[in-house]
Amino acid sequence: xxxxxxxxxxxxxxxxxxxxxxxxxxxxxxxxxxxxxxxxxxxxxxxxxxxxxxxxxxxxxxxxxxxxxxxxxxxxxxxxxxxxxxxxxxxxxxxxxxxxxxxxxxxxxxxxxxxxxxxxxxxxxxxxxxxxxxxxxxxxxxxxxxxxxxxxxxxxxxxxxxxxxxxxxxxxxxxxxxxxxxxxxxxxxxxxxxxxxxxxxxxxxxxxxxxxxxxxxxxxxxxxxxxxxxxxxxxxxxxxxxxxxxxxx
Amino acid sequence: xxxxxxxxxxxxxxxxxxxxxxxxxxxxxxxxxxxxxxxxxxxxxxxxxxxxxxxxxxxxxxxxxxxxxxxxxxxxxxxxxxxxxxxxxxxxxxxxxxxxxxxxxxxxxxxxxxxxxxxxxxxxxxxxxxxxxxxxxxxxxxxxxxxxxxxxxxxxxxxxxxxxxxxxxxxxxxxxxxxxxxxxxxxxxxxxxxxxxxxxxxxxxxxxxxxxxxxxxxxxxxxxxxxxxxxxxxxxxxxxxxxxxxxxxxxxxxxxxxxxxxxxxxxxxxxxxxxxxxxxxxxxxxxxxxxxxxxxxxxxxxxxxxxxxxxxxxxxxxxxxxxxxxxxxxxxxxxxxxxxxxx
Numbered sequence: 001x002x003x004x005x006x007x008x009x010x011x012x013x014x015x016x017x018x019x020x021x022x023x024x025x026x027x028x029x030x031x032x033x034x035x036x037x038x039x040x041x042x043x044x045x046x047x048x049x050x051x052x053x054x055x056x057x058x059x060x061x062x063x064x065x066x067x068x069x070x071x072x073x074x075x076x077x078x079x080x081x082x083x084x085x086x087x088x089x090x091x092x093x094x095x096x097x098x099x100x101x102x103x104x105x106x107x108x109x110x111x112x113x114x115x116x117x118x119x120x121x122x123x124x125x126x127x128x129x130x131x132x133x134x135x136x137x138x139x140x141x142x143x144x145x146x147x148x149x150x151x152x153x154x155x156x157x158x159x160x161x162x163x164x165x166x167x168x169x170x171x172x173x174x175x176x177x178x179x180x181x182x183x184x185x186x187x188x189x190x191x192x193x194x195x196x197x198x199x200x201x202x203x204x205x206x207x208x209x210x211x212x213x214x215x216x217x218x219x220x221x222x223x224x225x226x227x228x229x230x231x232x233x234x235x236x237x238x239x240x241x242x243x244x245x246x247x248x249x
Numbered sequence: 250x251x252x253x254x255x256x257x258x259x260x261x262x263x264x265x266x267x268x269x270x271x272x273x274x275x276x277x278x279x280x281x282x283x284x285x286x287x288x289x290x291x292x293x294x295x296x297x298x299x300x301x302x303x304x305x306x307x308x309x310x311x312x313x314x315x316x317x318x319x320x321x322x323x324x325x326x327x328x329x330x331x332x333x334x335x336x337x338x339x340x341x342x343x344x345x346x347x348x349x350x351x352x353x354x355x356x357x358x359x360x361x362x363x364x365x366x367x368x369x370x371x372x373x374x375x376x377x378x379x380x381x382x383x384x385x386x387x388x389x390x391x392x393x394x395x396x397x398x399x400x401x402x403x404x405x406x407x408x409x410x411x412x413x414x415x416x417x418x419x420x421x422x423x424x425x426x427x428x429x430x431x432x433x434x435x436x437x438x439x440x441x442x443x444x445x446x447x448x449x450x451x452x453x454x455x456x457x458x459x460x461x462x463x464x465x466x467x468x469x470x471x472x473x474x475x476x477x478x479x480x481x482x483x484x485x486x487x488x489x490x491x492x493x494x495x496x497x498x499x500x501x502x503x504x505x506x507x508x509x510x511x512x513x514x515x516x517x518x519x520x521x522x523x524x525x526x527x528x529x530x531x532x533x534x535x536x537x538x539x540x541x542x543x544x545x546x547x548x549x550x551x552x553x554x555x556x557x558x559x560x561x562x563x564x565x566x567x568x569x570x571x572x573x574x575x576x577x578x579x580x581x582x583x584x585x586x587x588x589x590x591x592x
Contacts, residue, residue: 002348002349002351003349005348006345006348006349009341009344009345009348010337010345013334013337013338013341013342013344013345014334014336014337015336016336070334074331074332074333074334074335075329075331075332075333076332076333076334076342078299078328078329078332079332079342079345079346079389080345080349081298081299082297082298082299082320082321082326082346083320083321083345083346083349083350084349085298085314085315085317085320086315246301248294248299248300248301249294249299249300
């Protein structure tokens with residue numbers, strides 16, 4: 001608990017997290033507003049108008065990676081280790097704080113965007129109601145996505161120890177690398193949907209109705225997607241832990 | 250107490266610290282002296298558990314740093330004053346360190362007051378001058394009111410006032426019975442601050458001695474004499490088994506009391522025109538000692554006048570026979586006071 005508090009002080013005593021959180025709010029709510037207003041909300045399908053929250057996930061990964069890499073950039077990681085020489089405890093605290101923060105931010109951003117779009121859209125193609133578990137999943141799933149993305153970002157930040165490198169990896173991986181992979185004949189098509197970020201998308205992807213048209217066929221279902229994404233986080237985190245222990249600070 | 254036992258650190262094929270063993274005693278300032286690149290910082294980082302040694306170990310009060318519970322309450326350190334986030338306030342910087350060791354927040358304000366930064370406690374550190382950052386680092390080192398303190402080149406880049414301030418500060422900490430280990434590449438600075446010296450070059454121990462013994466043995470003293478009867482004086486001095494060098498119109502008598510030189514001249518009825526004591530500078534002594542141990546020194550960088558041995562010799566072989574265990578100053582450890590105020 002003490003160490004979570006330490007990480008909280010460190011995170012919120014600099015400016016960049018506030019900017020990142022503001023950007024996440026702007027992306028999420030902006031996208032929801034657009035979908036709610038344009039064409040009287042005829043395209044207001046949760047999976048689509050919550051894409052802004054998906055963009056927010058990338059921004060949150062930047063925030064989480066910076067929480068590690070700026071410590072290396074400015075040398076404060078050594079002050080941290082001087083205070084807490086057991087490095088796994090430091091990594092655990094940092095990861096836990098950002099995962100919890102991610103869960104809250106993802107959840108709040110998605111729920112707020114949902115109700116904003118619902119309030120604005122006059123003629124949504126399907127009624128915007130949270131009645132079934134499947135309806136809920138497409139909204140609250142972002143909490144899980146953000147939390148796991150935070151774990152991945154903290155791990156990559158710890159492995160790379162350098163802001164530009166970590167951010168490049170975290171942005172290019174979901175946006176470009178995975179889509180390039182799917183271009184490979186036969187293999188790409190089959191394996192592509194199982195890659196971590198493609199799989200994470202299944203956590204909030206619709207499985208029925210007209211919106212299913214936006215989904216590539218095959219690949220994992222929501223639970224499998226969650227497991228693949230979470231598994232990626234765990235593996236990267238263990239690599240980060242190993243390197244953190246072995247390397248000189 | 251700090252102990253290094255066979256401490257070794259290699260980076261690839263470069264040996265930064267080579268089988269280094271020493272002990273740092275409480276109650277006095279121990280200087281850690283060596284040219285740039287001698288391995289001082291690396292050694293300090295290994296003591297503090299930041300770098301892992303390839304061999305050997307470093308212990309603080311008999312324990313590895315990593316095994317310490319709330320280490321900041323036992324060991325305070327200032328290795329680099331620039332280890333701060335420029336957008337974070339001085340107070341937040343100290344606060345996260347304090348909280349990690351369950352040190353009350355009131356102590357943060359105390360140490361800020363102690364180093365004279367209360368007025369800028371909530372200002373972003375990026376705007377601080379080097380002297381202010383150095384003070385902030387010192388405040389961080391004092392947070393847990395530690396018994397053991399390590400400072401790496403604390404006066405580097407400071408103005409005279411700042412240097413005086415830090416020097417006085419360290420002496421006071423030691424006078425309170427704390428263990429103070431401070432590195433420097435300036436012997437003149439250490440001569441004023443340290444009671445004991447640990448000298449390294451190329452990662453190896455060159456000397457471990459009381460500062461005054463080290464300086465007395467390392468600096469060559471001689472007497473310069475001039476006389477119209479130079480040849481007679483020369484033979485008179487040589488007859489008294491003194492080592493005499495001819496230095497162009499004058500003689501240099503090595504390692505002889507000035508009185509003896511005067512007496513010899515008087516007994517022989519020789520007129521003297523000059524009789525001056527010559528003490529080698531601390532810098533010369535230092536260069537002489539570490540001469541070959543300067544990692545990045547070119548051959549031209551070594552003044553020929555010092556007479557340091559030629560380049561190919563391994564470090565340490567020409568070190569003067571300083572006793573490894575020179576008597577320590579008798580200032581016994583005093584109880585550490587509750588608050589860290591030392592001004």
